[in-house]
Amino acid sequence: GDSVTQMEGPVTLSEEAFLTINCTYTATGYPSLFWYVQYPGEGLQLLLKATKADDKGSNKGFEATYRKETTSFHLEKGSVQVSDSAVYFCALSRNTGNQFYFGTGTSLTVIP
Amino acid sequence: EAGVAQSPRYKIIEKRQSVAFWCNPISGHATLYWYQQILGQGPKLLIQFQNNGVVDDSQLPKDRFSAERLKGVDSTLKIQPAKLEDSAVYLCASSFQGINSYEQYFGPGTRLTVT
Numbered sequence: 001g002d003s004v005t006q007m008e009g010p011v012t013l014s015e016e017a018f019l020t021i022n023c024t025y026t027a028t029g030y031p032s033l034f035w036y037v038q039y040p041g042e043g044l045q046l047l048l049k050a051t052k053a054d055d056k057g058s059n060k061g062f063e064a065t066y067r068k069e070t071t072s073f074h075l076e077k078g079s080v081q082v083s084d085s086a087v088y089f090c091a092l093s094r095n096t097g098n099q100f101y102f103g104t105g106t107s108l109t110v111i112p
Numbered sequence: 113e114a115g116v117a118q119s120p121r122y123k124i125i126e127k128r129q130s131v132a133f134w135c136n137p138i139s140g141h142a143t144l145y146w147y148q149q150i151l152g153q154g155p156k157l158l159i160q161f162q163n164n165g166v167v168d169d170s171q172l173p174k175d176r177f178s179a180e181r182l183k184g185v186d187s188t189l190k191i192q193p194a195k196l197e198d199s200a201v202y203l204c205a206s207s208f209q210g211i212n213s214y215e216q217y218f219g220p221g222t223r224l225t226v227t
Contacts, residue, residue, distance in 0.1 A: 004154075033161030036218075037213070043116070043203060043218035052138055099168055100145075100216065 002027040006090045006103035013080055014111050021075040021106045023064075031075040031092040033057075033066050038087045038105070047075075047088070080110045090093035114138065116219035118204050124225045130192035134221045137206030143167075145216065146179055146189050147203040155203055161187065188204070194226045 007022040025031065032051045036044040048057030048072065050066035057064050062077045073090060090103040113213065117136040125131050137144050142163050147155035160168040163184035172179070176195070181187040191198055201223050205216040 002192060008210070041220075043220045044205075044216075045218070046215055049215070093153075099157050100155075102156075104154045 002031070002094060004090050004092055004093060005105040006088075006106055008104070009044050010107040010109060013108070015082055015112050016032045016079045017071045017109055017110075018077065018085075019075070019077040019080045019086055019091075019108070021108070023072065023073045023075065023094050023103060025071050025090075027071075027092055027094060027101075029094055030068075034062070034091045034100075035062070035064055035073070035075050036089040036091060036102075038089065040086070044089065077094070080108070082110045082112055084108060085110050116204055116206055116217055118202075118219035118222055120222055121220065122194075122223050123210075124227065125194055127196055127226050128193040130190065131194055131224060132188055132190045133202050133204075133224075135187045135189070135204030135219060136206070138208075138217055141206035141208050141217070142184070143207045144181055144185070144187050145203075145205040145207075147205065149201045149203055149211070149221070151200070194224075196226050199224060199226045 003026045005024050034049045035047040037047045038044045048059040050057040053068035055066045064073050064075045087105045088109045091100050091107045093100050120135050123125040144161045146158045147215040149155045158172045159179045164181050179189045201222045204219045207216045
């Protein structure tokens, strides 16, 4: 069945460090891929998305490229800030309006 | 626009008691989801509604969990009787039926503690 595997945390970085959170997926067909972020005490928010191979999603300095050949959707940011501290979830959806499959989440803490 | 509303935000009950959660989706969103998020895990879909019909409830423990979406707007998720392993955050999400219907908007969640 469809699934998402993301790197385990927690991840602790100093401010302005480079961030990579790995995400790989298993799915039939051509899923859409997402990164959601969950700040402390809040619900999940869509961070970025990519709906077809080679698409690059970007938002708030974060980027992820849909790599079909490696079935990956790694999240990157060139310079993290303390305000980026949150839990990041990789997710996929096979069809519009269909069920989402979430990874287990990666906790990121950025220290000044 | 107003986001997805959920209540209560927190609930503590004893095992074998019953509890209900309420969700009001974003206006105009036809699809509504209930997720269970256990600490340290990703959200797991419990049930998905399209308007007032159930699309997917394959992972809903139907012996104790029930959900309804009367009139295709707000929804209630009930647990009766609760077990210790039901302690989790229950998230409600909604999406628009259309080109971007894969984008889900989440509420703040209800944190349930069963003692």
